[in-house]
Amino acid sequence: MLYFKPWKIALIIAFAVLSVAFALPNAFDSEQVDGWPDFLPKRQIVLGLDLQGGAHLLLQVERDSLVEDRIEALRDDVRRTLRTERIGYTGLGAQGETVQLRIRDLDRLDEAETLLTGLSVPINPLQLGGQAPDVAVDVATDGLARLTLTEDGIDARLAQAVEQSIEVIRRRIDQLGTTEPTIQREGQDRVLVQVPGLGDPQRLKDILGQTAALSFHLLSDEMSPQQAVQSRAPAGTRLLYSVDDPPIPYLVQSRALITGDQLADAQPGFDQQTQEAIVSFRFNTSGATTFGQATTENVGRPFAIVLDDEVISAPVIREPILGGSGQISGNFTPELANDLAILLRAGALPAELTIVEERTVGPGLGADSIAAGEIAGVIGAIGVLLFMGLSYGLFGLFANVALFVNISLIIAALSVLGATLTLPGIAGIVLTVGMAVDSNVLIFERIREEVRRGRKTIMAIDVGFREALRTILDANITTLIAAVILFQLGSGPVRGFAVTLAIGIVTTVFTAYTMTRLMIALWVKSRRPKALPI
Numbered sequence: 001m002l003y004f005k006p007w008k009i010a011l012i013i014a015f016a017v018l019s020v021a022f023a024l025p026n027a028f029d030s031e032q033v034d035g036w037p038d039f040l041p042k043r044q045i046v047l048g049l050d051l052q053g054g055a056h057l058l059l060q061v062e063r064d065s066l067v068e069d070r071i072e073a074l075r076d077d078v079r080r081t082l083r084t085e086r087i088g089y090t091g092l093g094a095q096g097e098t099v100q101l102r103i104r105d106l107d108r109l110d111e112a113e114t115l116l117t118g119l120s121v122p123i124n125p126l127q128l129g130g131q132a133p134d135v136a137v138d139v140a141t142d143g144l145a146r147l148t149l150t151e152d153g154i155d156a157r158l159a160q161a162v163e164q165s166i167e168v169i170r171r172r173i174d175q176l177g178t179t180e181p182t183i184q185r186e187g188q189d190r191v192l193v194q195v196p197g198l199g200d201p202q203r204l205k206d207i208l209g210q211t212a213a214l215s216f217h218l219l220s221d222e223m224s225p226q227q228a229v230q231s232r233a234p235a236g237t238r239l240l241y242s243v244d245d246p247p248i249p250y251l252v253q254s255r256a257l258i259t260g261d262q263l264a265d266a267q268p269g270f271d272q273q274t275q276e277a278i279v280s281f282r283f284n285t286s287g288a289t290t291f292g293q294a295t296t297e298n299v300g301r302p303f304a305i306v307l308d309d310e311v312i313s314a315p316v317i318r319e320p321i322l323g324g325s326g327q328i329s330g331n332f333t334p335e336l337a338n339d340l341a342i343l344l345r346a347g348a349l350p351a352e353l354t355i356v357e358e359r360t361v362g363p364g365l366g367a368d369s370i371a372a373g374e375i376a377g378v379i380g381a382i383g384v385l386l387f388m389g390l391s392y393g394l395f396g397l398f399a400n401v402a403l404f405v406n407i408s409l410i411i412a413a414l415s416v417l418g419a420t421l422t423l424p425g426i427a428g429i430v431l432t433v434g435m436a437v438d439s440n441v442l443i444f445e446r447i448r449e450e451v452r453r454g455r456k457t458i459m460a461i462d463v464g465f466r467e468a469l470r471t472i473l474d475a476n477i478t479t480l481i482a483a484v485i486l487f488q489l490g491s492g493p494v495r496g497f498a499v500t501l502a503i504g505i506v507t508t509v510f511t512a513y514t515m516t517r518l519m520i521a522l523w524v525k526s527r528r529p530k531a532l533p534i
Contacts, residue, residue: 018412023409072094135153211308224251450463461524
């Protein structure tokens, strides 16, 4: 077992050198590393929220907002469907999770019930194990009809909204230029967001707290906005206010000409004539066609650009807009225009999000943690080096070299993989160091036993490594299984601990067994000792 082919020796040494090279950038500042030649490794470990500071938000998808949106859509569908089929009704309204109306023509009650039942949407058959309606329809013989949202339907829409919110949040945060954010589901209706290194947590809240639902609506001429303020908006219209101070009321048609779902791009910029900050947008092919057709049919009419139920501007359609692009102006600052462009590019949230937990970790706390970790690491390393050197002499020195390579391998692997290092991750590395030292102790004690039994030098080393290998593998494989389970079932810092522990186990087996054995083999080959210095 002490014989290594030349190519194996070269491969092991090259692997050790490369590990040190890929770990080295972490010993320097990022600015210093940026100045290195391009052929050198430059990737550094991404520090987690607890090591470099940042923002921690726990967001909740508002169930009431989802229900309200679904009820509003259902009420519009009922109105449009019955009007299309010319079935008379009265008293259309909504209360809680129910839309209620009364069919006036009792002779067409069955037809009305069939139409209303058709408004129900089958909900997530994959998760619920089969199709089920999201609306329960009850039509009485006296014409009273109730359409009530089912709990399964609401739960399914809530689950979909959480998954869609995670994707939208991820796209928005990516636009901020941050690295390695943590965005994951928490429970049934919450989303955990951690952004390490973000220096402006308030901007993160502003970005995530806005639904960014963009839509274009024609202004209604059924009555003036002032009349709607004093009475109520006619059916099929909505009374919205502008973002001005004081806000200006607008009576808009409920049905949107087009929504922001069909946007292909949005960019901040400046108006060439007024030099005001604006947001230029461009629709995709389908959206451009729809927008061009809508503007062609409504030349001369004013329309409102609405963002989250607020009118940003209400220009008049002077001519058909056939190119599929336009611009939004609204007394923006350059930063607001940039944020709005980010929101439009990332898409609208499916429902309102509220912040239920907020924490900001300052970079000073992370720096203190790193400094404390460095001091503890130095003290621990010195203790280990002294212990191994005093206990096993030259073999202890070999073990220390292998331990150095082991730590370099872990750091290099974390850098290359782009993994995020957190305080629990550091704990995983420290635990790995202990296991590496323990593995070498097992090997060296086995060699000592063989020497006491009178075996010759090479035989004692050979048997010592062979017998200890089984114990080392047993201990590390069981720990690796535990790390895999932690990674699968855990989240956040627990996963970080599992990743560093799993990487450390693999590198420990390599360095404690192969690296140490190679160094001892080379020493035996060169010195041909009669007795072991152990």
